[in-house]
Amino acid sequence: MRRAAPGRAAPGKPAAAPRPAPAGVGRGAGEVRIIGGLWKRTRLPVPSRPGLRPTPDRVRETLFNWLGQDLTGWHCLDAFAGTGALGLEAASRGAASVLLVEQDGDLAARLEQHAERLKAASVRVRRGDGLAQLAQCAPASLDLVLIDPPFGSELFAPALQAARQALAPQGRVYLEAPVEWTDEALAPLGLVRLRHLRAGAVHAHLLGC
Numbered sequence: 757m758r759r760a761a762p763g764r765a766a767p768g769k770p771a772a773a774p775r776p777a778p779a780g781v782g783r784g785a786g787e788v789r790i791i792g793g794l795w796k797r798t799r800l801p802v803p804s805r806p807g808l809r810p811t812p813d814r815v816r817e818t819l820f821n822w823l824g825q826d827l828t829g830w831h832c833l834d835a836f837a838g839t840g841a842l843g844l845e846a847a848s849r850g851a852a853s854v855l856l857v858e859q860d861g862d863l864a865a866r867l868e869q870h871a872e873r874l875k876a877a878s879v880r881v882r883r884g885d886g887l888a889q890l891a892q893c894a895p896a897s898l899d900l901v902l903i904d905p906p907f908g909s910e911l912f913a914p915a916l917q918a919a920r921q922a923l924a925p926q927g928r929v930y931l932e933a934p935v936e937w938t939d940e941a942l943a944p945l946g947l948v949r950l951r952h953l954r955a956g957a958v959h960a961h962l963l964g965c
Contacts, residue, residue, distance in 0.1 A: 788841040791817050792825065793848030800870050802839040803862070807906055810839045811932060815953065815960045819930055820849060822951050822962045823900070827851045830899040833922070835886030835915060840867045842902045842930070847879050851900070854879045857886040887915055893922035904932040912937075913945065920946045920965070929963040937961055 788810045790798045802810060811819075819842075820827075828850035834843030837856035847854040856871075856879060858864040864883040871879040882889065890901070901919040905911040912933055919929050929947065931937060936959045939949050951962040 788839050789813060790841075790845055790848050792820060793845070793850065795844070795848040795874055798848075798874070800840070800844070800873075803866070808838055808863075809904075809907070810841045811904060811960075812955060812958065815932070815955050815958060816841060816845055818953055819960060819962065820845060823928065825849060827900070831897065831924075832900040832902065833857065833890065833893065833898055834902040834904075835890055835919070836903065836905045836911075837867060837881075837886075838863060838904065840870055842904065844870060844874070844876070844879065846900060846902070847874075847876050851878055855889070856881045857884055857889045859883065859885055887911055887918060890915060890918035890922055893918075895921055896924045896927075898922045899924050899927045901927070901929045903929060907934040916942070916945050916947060916963075923965060925965065927965070929961075931961040931963060933959050933961070935959060 786804055787799045787801050790796060791813060826849060827846055830851045832843065832846045832851045832854045834854065834856045837843055837858040840856055843854045843856045856867050858867060861883055864881055867881045871881060901923060903915045903919060905915060916931065923929065934957060936952065937949065942949055942963065946965060947963045949961055950964050953960040
């Protein structure tokens with residue numbers, strides 16, 4: 757199941773595997789704040805635990821600037837939802853549907869609580885495997901796929917491949933990773949890099965078909 761991860765290898769040679777997050781990266785921040793839209797400035801508590809890494813405010817703000825702020829009518833899937841910061845931000849900005857997929861039962865229950873508190877009719881929470889959920893999506897059914905798996909995992913390439921199959925013609929994929937993904941690494945997956953931002957240990961990418 758493991759695929760060659762992106763790096764700076766020469767064409768035709770396997771690229772280096774993603775490195776685990778540096779020491780100090782990977783603990784929950786205690787709360788996340790929704791940046792814009794209907795629930796702007798709403799703060800949601802998150803547990804502090806190893807491996808839980810909410811997308812920083814600056815990165816989320818940049819992502820939704822890239823997307824144009826208004827997501828009215830979009831169908832979105834957050835495949836590794838964690839704190840829900842990305843998917844709930846999309847719902848706050850008008851997305852017609854947002855599916856939050858989270859394998860951890862406690863985190864999934866907390867996402868349900870957040871959706872209930874926000875009265876988020878467009879948000880559904882599903883406990884399960886994000887990669888499997890992506891693989892089950894109908895072709896060309898999603899306008900936005902959010903991919904932010906654990907940094908030490910091998911899920912990046914398989915998740916991108918599954919997202920590509922589910923992506924609508926003008927759809928977008930957001931990828932958060934510990935290394936930069938180049939166009940050379942993305943081409944075999946049928947994706948191109950539209951935007952890239954580095955913020956500390958985080959590489960944020962906006963991808964298209």
